[in-house]
Amino acid sequence: MNALERPARLTGSVDMTHGGGGRAMADLIRDLFQRHLSNAFLDQGNDAALLPAETGRLVVSTDGHVISPLFFPGGDIGSLSVHGTLNDVAMAGAKPLYLTAGFILEEGFPLADLERIVISMATAAREAGVPIVTGDTKVVEKGKGDGVFITTTGVGTVPDGVEISAKRVKPGQAVLISGSIGDHGVAILSKRENLEFETEIRSDSAALHTLVAAMVEAVPGIAMLRDPTRGGLSATLNEIAHAAQIGMKLDEAAIPLKPDVHAACELLGLDPLNVANEGKLICICEAGDAEKLLAVMRAHPKGADAAIIGHVVEDDACLIQMETGFGGARVVDWLAGEQLPRIC
Amino acid sequence: MKYVDEFRARDLAEKLARQIAHEARPDQDYHFMEFCGGHTHAIFRYGVQDLMPDNVEFVHGPGCPVCVLPVRRLDDAVELAEKFGVILCTYGDMMRVPGTKQRSLIRAKADGADVRMIYSTQDALKIARENPDREVVFFAIGFETTTPPTAVAILQAEAEGLKNFSVFCNHVLTPAAIAHLLDSDDFAPDGPARIDGFLGPSHVSTVIGSKPYEGAAEKYDKPVVIAGFEPLDVMQSVLMLIRQVNEGRHEVENEYTRVVTREGNKKAQALVDKVLEVRDDFEWRGLGTVAFSALKIRDAYAFFDAEKRFDVSEKRSRETKSCECPAILRGVKKPTECKLFGTVCTPDNPMGSCMVSSEGACAAYWTYGRFRDGNKTGAKRPEAAE
Numbered sequence: 001m002n003a004l005e006r007p008a009r010l011t012g013s014v015d016m017t018h019g020g021g022g023r024a025m026a027d028l029i030r031d032l033f034q035r036h037l038s039n040a041f042l043d044q045g046n047d048a049a050l051l052p053a054e055t056g057r058l059v060v061s062t063d064g065h066v067i068s069p070l071f072f073p074g075g076d077i078g079s080l081s082v083h084g085t086l087n088d089v090a091m092a093g094a095k096p097l098y099l100t101a102g103f104i105l106e107e108g109f110p111l112a113d114l115e116r117i118v119i120s121m122a123t124a125a126r127e128a129g130v131p132i133v134t135g136d137t138k139v140v141e142k143g144k145g146d147g148v149f150i151t152t153t154g155v156g157t158v159p160d161g162v163e164i165s166a167k168r169v170k171p172g173q174a175v176l177i178s179g180s181i182g183d184h185g186v187a188i189l190s191k192r193e194n195l196e197f198e199t200e201i202r203s204d205s206a207a208l209h210t211l212v213a214a215m216v217e218a219v220p221g222i223a224m225l226r227d228p229t230r231g232g233l234s235a236t237l238n239e240i241a242h243a244a245q246i247g248m249k250l251d252e253a254a255i256p257l258k259p260d261v262h263a264a265c266e267l268l269g270l271d272p273l274n275v276a277n278e279g280k281l282i283c284i285c286e287a288g289d290a291e292k293l294l295a296v297m298r299a300h301p302k303g304a305d306a307a308i309i310g311h312v313v314e315d316d317a318c319l320i321q322m323e324t325g326f327g328g329a330r331v332v333d334w335l336a337g338e339q340l341p342r343i344c
Numbered sequence: 345m346k347y348v349d350e351f352r353a354r355d356l357a358e359k360l361a362r363q364i365a366h367e368a369r370p371d372q373d374y375h376f377m378e379f380c381g382g383h384t385h386a387i388f389r390y391g392v393q394d395l396m397p398d399n400v401e402f403v404h405g406p407g408c409p410v411c412v413l414p415v416r417r418l419d420d421a422v423e424l425a426e427k428f429g430v431i432l433c434t435y436g437d438m439m440r441v442p443g444t445k446q447r448s449l450i451r452a453k454a455d456g457a458d459v460r461m462i463y464s465t466q467d468a469l470k471i472a473r474e475n476p477d478r479e480v481v482f483f484a485i486g487f488e489t490t491t492p493p494t495a496v497a498i499l500q501a502e503a504e505g506l507k508n509f510s511v512f513c514n515h516v517l518t519p520a521a522i523a524h525l526l527d528s529d530d531f532a533p534d535g536p537a538r539i540d541g542f543l544g545p546s547h548v549s550t551v552i553g554s555k556p557y558e559g560a561a562e563k564y565d566k567p568v569v570i571a572g573f574e575p576l577d578v579m580q581s582v583l584m585l586i587r588q589v590n591e592g593r594h595e596v597e598n599e600y601t602r603v604v605t606r607e608g609n610k611k612a613q614a615l616v617d618k619v620l621e622v623r624d625d626f627e628w629r630g631l632g633t634v635a636f637s638a639l640k641i642r643d644a645y646a647f648f649d650a651e652k653r654f655d656v657s658e659k660r661s662r663e664t665k666s667c668e669c670p671a672i673l674r675g676v677k678k679p680t681e682c683k684l685f686g687t688v689c690t691p692d693n694p695m696g697s698c699m700v701s702s703e704g705a706c707a708a709y710w711t712y713g714r715f716r717d718g719n720k721t722g723a724k725r726p727e728a729a730e
Contacts, residue, residue: 262345268463269702271389319715326575327354327361328391330712333691 014109019139032115033135036122041098041133049133051098054157061088062153070117070147072191074183074203075278077150078120083207083278084229085154086128090209091225091281093164093216094156099125101135101152106145117148128207130154156209161220166243168223173312174290175248176283178211178297179204179305180256181233185275186264201260206279211302215283218296224284227277231334234273236282237320238334247315250322250332256305274335284312351574352390360579361395367586374400376585377675378543379522381408381703382573388712390575400582403537403675404705406521406630407545409486410437411673411697411704414627416661417514418443421483424512425449425457428654431475433468434483436461437701442694444661465497472501472509481650485514489547491639492612495619498641498648512650513641516626518548519556520637525674526564537675541585543578544570546600551616553608557596565594572600619645629663629697630673669696672705679706686710 017024034042041049065081075083082099089096101121105114125132132152158164183204190201208227216222224244228236233255237248257272265272279302285293290308297303310322320332368374378384384404387393393402406412422443425432432449439450439461453459458478462468465482472480484494494511501509525536544557549570557568567588571581581599588595598604619642626638641649663669667689668682679685679698689695691707698704702711 259345262348266345266348317715321715324389324391325354326352326390326392326395327357328394328575329715330389330391331714333711335691 012111014105014107014111014114014139016107016139016141018105019137025137029137032111032118033137036115036118037125037132037135039131039133041131042135049098049100051133054097056160057158058155059089059092059094059158060153060155061085061092062151063088064149064151066146066149067188068146069188069191070113072203073187073200075205076117076120077148078117079124080205080278081150081152082121082124082128083205085152086130086207086209087227087278087281089154089156090207090212091164091227092156092158093162093212093222093225094158095213096128096130096154096156096209098155099130099132099152101132101150103135103137104145104149104151105137105139106147107139107142109147114148117150121150124207128209159216159220162216162222164222164225166224166240169240169244169246169284169312170223171246171312171314172287173223173284174287174308175237175250175310175312176285176290176294176297176306176308177228177233177255178208178281178283178303179279180258180261181228181277181280182261182265182272182275183258184278185232186261186270188276189268190264199260201264204277204279206302208279208281208302211297211300212281214296214300215293219285219289219293221289222283222285222293224282226282228280228282229278230276232272232274232276233282234271234320234332235334237332238318240282240284241315241318241320244312245316245318247313247318248310248320249313250310250320252322253325254307254309256307273332287311348574351572351576353576356576357395357579360576360583364395364400364579364583364586365397367583367590368397368400369590370399372399372589374586374589375403375538375540376400376543376582377403377405377525377537377539377541378571378578379405379407379518380543380545380548380573381411381701381705382546383543383571383578384408384705384708385703386573386575386578388708392575392578393713395579396582400586403539404672404708405542405675406525406628406673407487407518408698408701408703408705409490409516410441410701411669412516412628412630413438413441413485413514413697414629414661415443415663416627416659418449419447419659419661420656421512422447422449422452422457423656423659424481424650424654425452425459426455428479429458430479430481430654431458431460431471432481432483433460433462433471435463435485437703438483438485440694441697441700442664444659446664465493469497469500469506469509472506473504476508478508479653480509481654482509482511483514484511487516487518487545487548488551488616491515491616491620492551492609495615498619498645499615501648502645510648510650510653511641513620513639515620515639516628517622517637517639518545518552519560520634521628521631522557522568523560523563524631524634524637526560526566539566539675540589541567541569543581543585544568544596546570546572546577546604549600549604549608551609551612554596554598554604554606555608561594561596567594568596570596570598570600570604572603618642628673630670664695667696669698669706672698679709682706686714
């Protein structure tokens, strides 16, 4: 038995030796990361993963995850860090191929929790069919991190003929969403220590690349895809409107919203339009393609509640306007800062 | 969503809109002040104004607790957090309001002060229990709706012997403000806003009842209709106000009967009365000094009074120059009449309190209504519903 084959030390917690480059670090990598995330590329064991060259156009995207709490109904920081980056890659209309993962661990973080997170990442990556091919681990002193931060990077290829870009968003096009809004943000808020609800609202955290693949296959001319994460639907639509120098008109009654999420938002004084999602996408396409695309989305498990929620209009002021369910009109603005609950 | 959707039903809204258009006399204008920021928010969020005839106008009132807190009291809170090193517990809206020299609690927090956003007084008590070696101050603001929880928190702290908990009390009273708005002598040179009737507070009235408005309605000949916060409540209340104006009545009527009674919540009133008492006067942003318009902690509970526990300094507090929050809070000016609106003052960079709180008139105009007349963005009003 050589020195590297010593038993795992997955009890206890992260200490500074786990980032020191010595045997403790090698043990952690082997017994935890490699054990759960194993694949042919990662198992090469080199500093850099050697990957086969791809033809066509590559996309790459990176995303840091610092969520609190680390574990929440419907997911955890591990699955989220896989889904979040897969989705960013997919929003280019791309097929994700590989992921990388960088961990910043805080001294004192329980190794059992870390293992739970790594298993969750492994499961999410396996379900998505996208391997984590290389990674990095650093340890910071207690008080200088919040348990664990994970940065993931994704690489993918874009099929020929697909050109997803805000520049292609034009007046007259249709705006679609793949499902109900606000689930993730409300699930997180409800788990934070000072808010408790009786019913459990689950995060919608999910990988959307197979949904995107079905969509671009049916309608390669899709103009725009974007996942409405932080800042919710309103921030995403405002970003697109400003990038494309257009406005939009939405129909509030058409925007899917679960009753329990609606109720939680009412209670907290939050506007669900501003609440984060982690398993939804916005799609903008030619009006003539909208019904076809809607049918494709609804046929996919991640798009069962998809809806056409509005259309693109000319507007120099780049406003998102909405006909309210009540019959009036309002602007859908993005938030100034963090959405804060109202007082009374 | 059950018990909510019913009050946002489009078909009923259209029916009420037709009734309002039918009963509003074409030869008359109606200016109704919605006192509460909650109503302002509902009017803009649901587009209620679009369902009103042109001669029915909403005048936005001062009922936004964050908006009416004078700069000096906010500066005091910042000082409590910075100089005295307390854990300052505050409702979220208060965090971003700029004080003197644009100093806000969120800036103080970024610079190292321990400011914590809470959702209820119970959170503040919990923080006090968990930090026995730190002073914990609850920054109490709000109208009568939020006073009972403050009273309960003080009683709880006393019962538990929580020695490190105190309250910086800034609770204000609605009926005194309504009367003050109608006193024509007070607001030279602008004078008071033209107000033909009030949409009365809903949540406030669940606590104090509808009775406290009867004096002002009688004295100033103005109808008051206690209105719920849902958009159909607002529309129904407008119809009731139009009827009162048309018939020359000036009564306190109650549209929000599913919650509000004439007498209010006696138990809550008793709790408030046990712990808090009326101040001789209090400064309001926009309204100036208003007699008998706020609450302070009774001497029997002085131990929990942050104003007595900490010796906050006299300050020369200053409003942002050119900010029209004061005139907007009195309903004399509209947000779009402020030079700063939409130029230097936006929700991203608020110059005054009315742009911070979602209940503030400026924030409501900017966030939901900036396509409307008088906007500075050049955008057009949306086409009518197809």
